[in-house]
Amino acid sequence: MPLILQIFLLVGVLCYLSxxxxxxxxxxxxxxxxxxxxxxxxxxxxxxxxxxxxxxLSKAIGISLPSxxxxxxxxxxxxxxxxSLTSVISKLTNQTYRLTQNQALLEARIRHMEExxxxx
Amino acid sequence: xxxxVLIIIPAYNEAGSIKAVVDTLIQNYPQYDxxxxxxxxxxxxxxxxxxxxxxxxxxxxxxGIGGAxxxxxxxxxxxxxDIAVQLDGDGQHNPEYxxxxxxxxxxxxVHMVIGSRFLNKKGFQTSFLRRMGILFLxxxxxxxxxxxLSDVTSGFRAASKPLIVLFSQNxxxxxxEPEAIVTSSVNGFSVVEVPVEMNARTAGKSTITxxxxxxxxxxxxLALLISRLNGKAHWRK
Numbered sequence: 001m002p003l004i005l006q007i008f009l010l011v012g013v014l015c016y017l018s019x020x021x022x023x024x025x026x027x028x029x030x031x032x033x034x035x036x037x038x039x040x041x042x043x044x045x046x047x048x049x050x051x052x053x054x055x056x057l058s059k060a061i062g063i064s065l066p067s068x069x070x071x072x073x074x075x076x077x078x079x080x081x082x083x084s085l086t087s088v089i090s091k092l093t094n095q096t097y098r099l100t101q102n103q104a105l106l107e108a109r110i111r112h113m114e115e116x117x118x119x120x
Numbered sequence: 121x122x123x124x125v126l127i128i129i130p131a132y133n134e135a136g137s138i139k140a141v142v143d144t145l146i147q148n149y150p151q152y153d154x155x156x157x158x159x160x161x162x163x164x165x166x167x168x169x170x171x172x173x174x175x176x177x178x179x180x181x182x183x184g185i186g187g188a189x190x191x192x193x194x195x196x197x198x199x200x201x202d203i204a205v206q207l208d209g210d211g212q213h214n215p216e217y218x219x220x221x222x223x224x225x226x227x228x229x230v231h232m233v234i235g236s237r238f239l240n241k242k243g244f245q246t247s248f249l250r251r252m253g254i255l256f257l258x259x260x261x262x263x264x265x266x267x268x269l270s271d272v273t274s275g276f277r278a279a280s281k282p283l284i285v286l287f288s289q290n291x292x293x294x295x296x297e298p299e300a301i302v303t304s305s306v307n308g309f310s311v312v313e314v315p316v317e318m319n320a321r322t323a324g325k326s327t328i329t330x331x332x333x334x335x336x337x338x339x340x341x342l343a344l345l346i347s348r349l350n351g352k353a354h355w356r357k
Binding site: 093096097100101102103104105107108 | 157175176177178179180181183187190191194195198293
């Protein structure tokens with residue numbers, strides 16, 4: 001890989017990492033959900049420093065063009081991130097359900113108490 | 121010992137029928153308590169409950185039938201009821217059969233009783249396509265847990281106290297009826313059916329529309345298999 005491309009990639013990855021860190025610092029992201037983003041950044045960083053790794057890995061799993069390996073890696077990471085998002089949404093849905101149900105139960109209790117007070 | 125029975129009435133946009141349903145219960149069946157669960161209706165179901173001073177729970181957002189019924193189970197658990205009966209707010213279910221539904225639980229023979237419209241083949245029998253769907257789910261449930269039931273999507277059912285606790289923690293969000301059967305069965309609770317007659321709904325429309333039926337069948341079958349694979353739920357007795 002030419003040095004200029006390596007430098008370009010490095011700058012890109014560093015930008016990416018600093019955006020994640022900045023968002024974390026400003027509490028726009030929760031740490032528990034950013035692990036998969038850090039993983040992808042780490043992967044990119046490794047590739048930037050050891051481009052030969054891509055060739056070796058491609059050969060090892062039978063991909064003739066190293067660039068195709070990158071495309072697959074991008075797809076895999078995207079899938080992982082989308083999956084993690086779906087899991088977060090599912091968790092949030094369950095929590096919303098619980099909260100809604102509890103709010104309905106509490107509202108009824110308050111209503112009954114108020115009626116009791118009004119009548120007594 | 122007096123057995124406390126709660127009738128859970130899930131209601132989503134049932135302004136046209138809810139008053140008649142609840143009034144019948146209050147007048148003819150005062151021995152049972154009831155609670156209407158208004159599932160974020162956009163019509164004036166809530167207003168009717170308020171004006172008539174019904175006992176109701178008001179969900180501020182629409183959770184769907186599973187979330188609404190589960191709220192009823194939470195209420196039953198909180199108020200220490202022995203038996204919970206689900207009765208639709210659309211007038212499909214005839215309260216005269218409640219006694220028949222709860223009898224096997226009172227005798228402590230079983231934990232869950234389902235009102236089946238197909239056992240005696242009387243009353244409203246629903247459309248051909250829907251019966252085909254039910255037939256398919258019947259087979260899936262039989263393969264899943266070996267239960268021979270005829271009306272697996274019936275929402276007219278009764279649950280014992282231990283099941284109330286289980287359902288209050290563990291209930292499917294959408295299309296929960298068949299899944300609740302599997303949940304009960306894999307957790308070691310017996311399920312039986314008793315014959316009932318159902319009416320065609322007086323107002324409102326079914327939650328399952330024709331366009332959704334394929335999605336419904338796939339989703340429910342998958343849910344049944346997963347709850348079968350899950351085995352016993354982790355729940356606090």
